Amino acid sequence: MEENYPKLYLYKRIVHAKLFIDIHFSEDIDLNNIADEACFSKFHFIRLFKTIYGKTPHQYLTRVRIENSKELLQNETSVTETCLNVGFDSISSFTALFKKYTKLCPSEYQQQFERRKEQITNTPLQFIPNCFAEQKGWNTE
């Protein structure tokens, strides 16, 4: 256990940095500050972060912002408001990054989600395997 201590300690600092991004993604995050707080040089921090999460901190931050923007769009937040609420500076960069990750523009994603939501509400059994619907007594038609 003792010989693992330095490695575990490093893990804890990187995990805290990741959780910091998870919580503060909508703010103007300076990755240099995160590296400082985690007591790493910027280069060392980026290298360790990428080793653990497969993405640089900046790539991870973008991913978190996109995932959170999906949730806002699902809750009928406008594209402009979503863009600003998750920390992007401009609609054009938000739209481009959103499309890169999801293959859809934010407005298309929102429309697609709304259509699916409506289908789930109107015809839920389309989304439930029949064996389960029968066992639950939902398939009464």
Add this chain to the structure above:
Amino acid sequence: MITKLNHVSIFVLNQDSAYEFYVNKLGFKVHTDAPMGPRMRWLTVCPPEQPDLEITLMPIEDGMMFKDGAAEQMRELVKKGTFGFGVFECNDLNATYEELKLKGVVFKKPPSKEFYGYEALFIDDSGNWFSLGHKK
């Protein structure tokens, strides 16, 4: 020829609490959340990088699935930690272990080297246990 698994069920004591555990602690995505009448809900989630595997969070309730007291028996078995429902994979076991512990996930076993690989065991909010490993 069977080509893939697209639904798997985890029996849970409470769907709302399971939602909190799987979505807010483990970081799974909601796939389908369909209200099916009073106190009934079809809820499936999926691991973030496996959107085509729906994990049904199936409440254990009296009804056609559990008859003649079977629901109560099943609830007791789940609470006792009888069932291990699967093996999850992560990018890095040590980091995921640290993060999930911070989020309040209970581990039966910390990351340990076994002859078959590196694994940890955690339990969900109902008592179901899972193995967690990585490919490094």
